[in-house]
Amino acid sequence: MARQYWLMKSEPESYSIEQFAREKTTLWTGVRNYQARNFMTKGMKTGDLFFFYHSNAEPPSVVGIGQIVDTNIVDPTAFDKKSEYYDEKSKKESPRWFCAKVEFKQKLKTPVSLSTIKKEKGLEKMLLLQRGQRLSIQPVQENEFQKILRLSEGALNA
DNA sequence: GCCAACGTTGGC
DNA sequence: GCCAACGTTGGC
Numbered sequence: 002m003a004r005q006y007w008l009m010k011s012e013p014e015s016y017s018i019e020q021f022a023r024e025k026t027t028l029w030t031g032v033r034n035y036q037a038r039n040f041m042t043k044g045m046k047t048g049d050l051f052f053f054y055h056s057n058a059e060p061p062s063v064v065g066i067g068q069i070v071d072t073n074i075v076d077p078t079a080f081d082k083k084s085e086y087y088d089e090k091s092k093k094e095s096p097r098w099f100c101a102k103v104e105f106k107q108k109l110k111t112p113v114s115l116s117t118i119k120k121e122k123g124l125e126k127m128l129l130l131q132r133g134q135r136l137s138i139q140p141v142q143e144n145e146f147q148k149i150l151r152l153s154e155g156a157l158n159a
Numbered sequence: 160g161c162c163a164a165c166g167t168t169g170g171c
Numbered sequence: 172g173c174c175a176a177c178g179t180t181g182g183c
Contacts, residue, residue: 012169034178057169115170133176135168 005044006141007051008129009067009103013058018065021053021105026070030078030100031086037138042099044140045072051103052141052149054129055112062112063149071102109153123148 009029011017021027032038046069053065076098078084079091091097118124128139 010169036178061170135177137168 002046004143005046005049006143006146007040007045007049007069008054008063008127008139008141009051010054010056010137013055018053018055018108021065021067022108024105026102026104028074028077028100029103030076032076032100032137033086033088033098034135034137037136038099040136040138040140041101042073045069045101047071050106050146052146056137060114060116062114063109063118063153064112065108066106067103068106069101070104072099074100074102076100109150111153113149113152117152118149121148121152 016027029041032041049069051067051069052063053067055062055064075096076086076091078086078100079088079096079098080093081087086098088097115129118127119130124130124145127141127145128134128136
């Protein structure tokens with residue numbers, strides 16, 4: 002199975018690329034949307050790469066790259082009453098939520114902003130740009146991945 | 160199983 | 172701070 006590519010969102014105020022760069026690896030917990038969960042449990046494989054995206058940021062941007070280390074880990078925050086992600090409906094015998102272990106690879110030389118992505122030909126189909134979509138984990142095509150990488154190195158980025 | 164009310168996401 | 176889009180909840 003060829004390597005797949007993803008985009009994973011995080012608000013910099015809750016978990017930023019800087020924090021990720023410092024910790025090197027982290028558990029991507031707190032996914033509480035079934036569609037995002039299914040991408041994570043069914044599609045994601047060890048070795049896949051993902052864009053780290055800052056949502057609710059100024060400007061919202063792709064800021065770095067990470068790699069999937071392990072998948073289908075039961076999300077421990079669902080059982081933690083003190084966690085904001087606690088879900089009483091997720092039982093240890095039949096967990097409802099899962100997370101992935103991810104490793105920091107690099108920050109982009111230049112973040113690629115949402116507005117830049119919107120302007121770039123060939124990226125129109127990205128889920129990120131689809132109307133009303135709010136998925137925190139979404140698949141990215143390889144050519145889209147490469148294109149955004151090139152944007153981060155060129156001067157085209159606004 | 161329908162659907163109104165409500166909550167959340169996230170760009171602007 | 173606003174609000175569109177969408178998911179979830181719960182009454183019936």
